[in-house]
Amino acid sequence: MTQRMSLSEINPDAYQAVLGLEKYIRAHVDPALLHLLKLRASILNGCSFCVDMHTTEALAEGESSRKLFAVSAWREGPFFDEKERAALDLTDHVTRLGEHGVPDDVWDTAVRHYGTQGVADLLMVIATINVWNRLAVSTRTQPPTT
Template sequence: MSFPKVSPGGFKAVYGVENYVQGVLDHQLLHLIKVRVSMVNACAFCLDMHTTDALKEGETAQRLFGLAAWRESPFYDERERAALALTDAVTVLERTGVPDEVWDAVVEHFGAEGAAHVLLAIGTINLWTRLNIATRKQPELAG
């Protein structure tokens, strides 16, 4: 099933949030969030798309590969680490919600509005991964 063809209005609505987030967040950080969510959710299509996009926009392979173990990797600054911790907490949401220390660190580094933008980015990519997994969207093999 092609979600955009079956539900063009739904696709347009989700893409609207995507466009908003792209306009308010640093693209390097946004790539890290998208790749990490794609890893956690095991979305092959999203992982292929977002790593390809990140590399084209200058992200390093080392930092992208390091996302699998970002807590142990020295490749991320404190701001990125705060966003990645929130990414993990929201993507694998516990019944108790996001831990206070995770949320507080994001607000400390991004401010309240910036934290909302990071949260929107995380929520949006989580929606995309779930739509792509549910509709069995697969990446194309590289030539």
């Protein structure tokens, strides 16, 4: 598959705007959780570029490969605590936003674990990775082969 375009070259101002969101979330969300949420949304969206990037970064920062592999089946895996599960559940529902939105029980559980400011930050993470996924999948951006 050949990449269709480089958005950073074609539309650098818009690309920089999305990077602004990225800088915000990196400054406000725990890096280990950030990687898990980005990986989960990227799996749901079928974005190989982002799956590769976020697993590579998480491994380099010390995350276990077993936990990263289990993100694809997080509900059944024993590797996630209740707080991570709440964030992953929110990620699933926001990424697959259906006609009924995010169920109250999912929202309430996330707020119980993270508070309103924390959930606001999680929403920014989920929204940002979904933007990146849609851009990378649409332009057929490929992960490096080495």
